[in-house]
Amino acid sequence: MLELKNLVFEVSDEKGKTVRILDDVSLTVPDGKFYVITGPNGGGKSTLARVIMGLEKPTSGKIIYNGVDITDMDVTEKAKLGIGYAFQQPPRFKGLTVSKMLSLAAGKTLNDKECCTYLAKVGLCSAEYVKRELDSSLSGGEMKRIEIATLMARNPELAIFDEPEAGIDLWSFAMLVETFKNMQKKGGRTTVIISHQERIMTLADEMVVIADGKIKSVGERDEMLPKLMREFSPRCVKTQD
Amino acid sequence: MDKTDRELLTQVAGLHEVPKGAYNIRKNSESAGRNSTANIQIISKEDKPGIDIKIAPGTKNESVHIPVIITETGINEMVYNDFYIGEDSDVLIVAGCGIHNAGDEESRHDGIHRFFVGKNAKVRYVEKHYGDGDGNGKRVMNPATELTMEENSVCEMEMVQIKGVDSTVRTMTADMGKNAKLTVTERLMTHGEQIARSDMVINLNGEGSSAQIVSRSVGKDRSEQVFNPVAVGNNGCRAHIQCDSIIMGDAKIRSIPEIAANHRDAQIVHEAAIGRINGDQLLKLQTLGLTAEEAENVIIDGFLK
Structure with a gap:
């Protein structure tokens, strides 16, 4: 179980003024649940994910994982405890192959067939990808899909995906939704997905809306999703001449 | 062949x-074994x-292996090999030189390879340079390559030079004929x-000749590197020079790719980059459970592979 207690994350802007990105965020994510975090851009969703993984240190507050205070642990320690994170914008590596990255994630050397099994889940079926380097020869969408496959190969107890749909074409997105659906059905792992996509939201057990650094609402999907859809559906705006 | 010889031969060839x-195996300036074949x-x-x-x-x-190993301190040799x-x-062709210097004098292998x-x-020519030994004597290699295609x-x-060579100056010249291709x-x-x-x-002299030069390096500690690859297009040709370096510690790296065209149909491109390991790269690998040091090694190994 993941417990976030009164998390605050602040940075200084160019003029030295303190800006609060996360404002007293408290949330409990029980084991085995499928959570979708949504909300407007700049609301603090990605920062929250990065703070949980240890990529950023919170200014104050606590992160408790399975009863252990992990607030001050570094990324490596958190990864070893079973937390995984798929970057919104994964970095590129000259010379590092897709198969090497998947093997590092899995913690063992994967053969081509095993690599292809993970790649197929994100719509990269061709065996040619296994030997490709994670450099600028891959498109943004390909990098992103390999990033998602990497977290699947790692198969952590708690997997956090930061906007997995960003930069992915429609066909691959459909494949991705199927993959997440299978993950949700299979259960046994806790999944937190930051997403703006209704099709991903429909998979959620629980939904969280974050805006202005605060949790605006938390609840079951059946209760939350219709409310959200009403809120964000297009409205006619009367213009004045 | 003792353990040191075997270690050096494994590293370089x-x-x-x-x-x-x-x-042909050359050890401490003498022949330590040779075999010719029908061809x-x-x-x-x-x-x-x-x-x-x-x-x-x-x-x-068919293949030819011509490793050179030096296990004595104070050796200073100049070798001329023509292919x-x-x-x-x-x-x-697999060449390469390994120096194990356990003494206090400089051990040095200079060679001119003409092809x-x-x-x-x-x-396909593979040349690896390697040095080890805990003496204070320097391990020096200065290979020169002259290529006529x-x-x-x-x-x-x-x-490839990955470890243990204290000082190296490598020079290479190539003269390329029609449709010759060099990587x-x-x-x-x-x-x-x-x-x-x-x-x-x-020198891309022949029409339709093409060359691709890729240089990847990592400079650590207080080491210094200078790269100066020059591509000269003297005919309708294509060439691409790419220098890419990772800089760490207090190292210094200079990269000076140079291109010259003496013909209107010459197409020559160069690019060069020097930078330290990106923080996101380290973090990405740390999210997979690697320590910062392990992550750094994975990045360098991949980069130099």
């Missing part, structure tokens, strides 16, 4: 035993140290107080 096919003759030079390697026209899928690669042949690549011939010949050169991949890592310099001049 990937050899765990006496190689198959043609070979590949290895002959000692009479006027100076070194060998002639003569590959008969049409020789296919005559016959027309229509397709061969692999004459015949029409339609294809050659005839019409339609193809040459792939892979030059040079250079991989270099320096650490401690090491100094490395690489100068290349590739």
Whole structure:
């Protein structure tokens, strides 16, 4: 179980003024649940994910994982405890192959067939990808899909995906939704997905809306999703001449 | 062959035993084993140290290993090796030099390799340099390569220096004929107080000739590196020079790719980049459970692979 207690994350802007990105965020994510975090851009969703993984240190507050205070642990320690994170914008590596990255994630050397099994889940079926380097020869969408496959190969107890749909074409997105659906059905792992996509939201057990650094609402999907859809559906705006 | 010899041969030529096919092993300035085959003759030079390697026209899928190892301190040698690669042949040449210096005097291997690549011939050349030993004596290697490529010949050169060479100045010149194709991949890592310099001049003389020069390096500690690859287009040709370096510690790296065109149909491109390991790269690998140090090693190994 993941417990976030009164998390605050602040940075200084160019003029030295303190800006609060996360404002007293408290949330409990029980084991085995499928959570979708949504909300407007700049609301603090990605920062929250990065703070949980240890990529950023919170200014104050606590992160408790399975009863252990992990607030001050570094990324490596958190990864070893079973937390995984798929970057919104994964970095590129000259010379590092897709198969090497998947093997590092899995913690063992994967053969081509095993690599292809993970790649197929994100719509990269061709065996040619296994030997490709994670450099600028891959498109943004390909990098992103390999990033998602990497977290699947790692198969952590708690997997956090930061906007997995960003930069992915429609066909691959459909494949991705199927993959997440299978993950949700299979259960046994806790999944937190930051997403703006209704099709991903429909998979959620629980939904969280974050805006202005605060949790605006938390609840079951059946209760939350219709409310959200009403809120964000297009409205006619009367213009004045 | 003792343990040190075997370690050096493994490092520079990937050899765990006496190689198959043609070979010449040079140890402490003397021949420590040689084998010629029906198609590949290895002959000692009479006027100076070194060998002639003569590959008969049409020789296919054969290899030549010519490793050099130095295990004594204070050796200073200059070797002249000439490779005559016959027309229509397709061969692999594995060279390389390993120095184990446990003493206090400098051990030094300088070599001039001249390649004459015949029409339609294809050659892959792999040269690895390695040094070890805990003496204070320096390990120095200065390889010079002169390449003459005839019409339609193809040459792939892979030059690697990963560890333990205190000082190196490598020079290379290539003269390329019509439709000749050259690929040079250079991989270099320096650490401690090491100094490395690489100068290349590739003359694309023949119409349709093409060259790709890729140099990847990692500079650690207080080491210094200078790269100066030059591509000169003297005919309708294509060339691409790419220098890419990771800088760490207090290292210094200079990268000066240079291109010159003496013909209106010459298309030559260069690019160069020097930078430290990106923080996101380290973090990404740390999210997979690697420590920062393990992540750094994975990044460097991949980069220099």
